[in-house]
Amino acid sequence: MSRPSELEELLAFQVKATRLPQPERQLAWGAAIGRKWVLDFAWESVIDHEGQWIDPLAVEVDGGTLTNGRHVRGLGREDDMVKDAALVAAGWRVLRVSETMVRGGWAVRWIAAALRSTYILDPKDFPSSDALRKTRKAARRR
Helix, strand or coil: CCCCCHHHHHHHHHHHHCCCCCCEEEEEECHHHCCCEEEEEEECCEECCCCCEECCEEEEEECCCCCCCHHHCHHHHHHHHHHHHHHHHCCCEEEEEEHHHHHCCHHHHHHHHHHCCCCCCCHHHCCCHHHHHHHHHHHHHC
């Protein structure tokens, strides 16, 4: 089992600070189809505000997207696509986020929207290219 990255730890902190239901972390998944994937964050059993079960949610944090890392190159990217397809085929919803999306606070807002049917999306929840660029520049200065 892999260890959570610093970026995953940041998102876990944001989820806790937002008082969202706590996910399972580093969940082994895919054995039923002969695969050994690890889900960064998994909400398998969640009940919404109306007492209804909602489809499970997997959140994958893709590091290295700005530095030509594994998640954006060749077979690494294709393996991520196969993993996402298997999850969707099994009834999961999949949210894949980058460092910029986590640091900018967008990822946790999208998770909240997926877990709470009363959450109303706001245009600021979907950053423009300029907003993403500014967040990247700010992260590089740290």
